[in-house]
Amino acid sequence: MVFRRLHVRNTGLRCGFARSDVHPSERCTLWQATGRTAAGSNRSNRRRMHTHGHHHEPLPPPTTSATEAYLASVVEALGDTPETVIALQFLRDGACEVLCVGDPADLEGIVIQAIAIPEEPLAFGSSAEAIASLIPHLTGWTCVNVPSNLADDLIEPVATAANASSMRLMDDVYHALYRQPPAIPKRGARLLTAADRELVDQMPPDMIGDGSERLLATLDAGHVAGAIRDGALVSLAYTFATSELHADIGVVTHPEWRGQGLATSVASLVAKAIRRDSRIPVWSCGGSNIASLRIAARLGFEEVSRRTYLIPDFDDAP
Secondary structure, rough: OOOEEEEOOOOOOOOOOOOOOOOOOOEEEEEEEOOOOOOOOOOOOOOHHHHHHOOOOOOOOOOOOOOHHHHHHHHHHOOOOOOHHHHHHOOOOOEEEEEEEEEEHHOOOOEEOOOOOOOOOOOHHHHHHHHHHHHHHHOOOOOOOEEEHHHHHHHHHHHHHOOOEEEEEEEEEEEEEOOOOOOOOOOEEEEHHHHHHHHHHHHOOOHOOOOHHHHHHHHOOOEEEEEEEOOOOEEEEEEEOOOOOOEEEEEOHHHHOOOOOOOHHHHHHHHHHHHOOOOOOEEEEEEEOOHHHHHHHHHHHHHEEEEEEEEEOOOOOO
């Protein structure tokens, strides 16, 4: 397969996105595959994935700048659905790598890997062979999120690329909210504003890791709700990703405050705010995340589709 590695400088992309205020220094890296090779022949520890799951051949240098029209064709091919809203956000932010087989309009195989979250690349397309041909060129991944109808055909290629002895499959469940969510008031739960930046900035790392900068930006460009106890945020819901039609909700609660309905309360506030924007709230989570599935059900979300995580198992790897 022949690759071209293209830099995409996102200076105000208007490709079906809700806003276009991206700084010129933000960019995507776009790979286009102009041929095809046969597939199949060829949450774990990231350090071990460097040994077992990385493609070690040097990547070709940039050759030319990708045009806005080309990136727009990727966006159009993906469409605006509950399954694609997160990928569309990464594209809009200019903070991802895009690997593509052939013409994006054909949607044979497209892989989107966020620079900030390289562990979980998102694969889209109609051809398992095309997607499989892109997997060896990913780095830093621990699992691959793929269309469920192609999952069985991608097990062997993903395992081979990761040098894994076995694979685990996990459902990725997508929900949408088509009606007003119930009000679930809790003491100290409210929508946050730019005036609450200090509260967000002081959240402990065990809740948000290094994501405070993104949350602070969401205070200005999205919706954030929090539950406050003793002057600190203990539960948080926010718009993780936004497109023209949809907005995906993220939720986090401090372990000491779980089981008290706080996540449901703050998620309800964000879902209502999304609907006021004339967008459809989206809730996605792993099929084994019973607590998250219960919150979605209580808020009135309906399951609309499923994708599949292919997770290499390194327990028996040398």
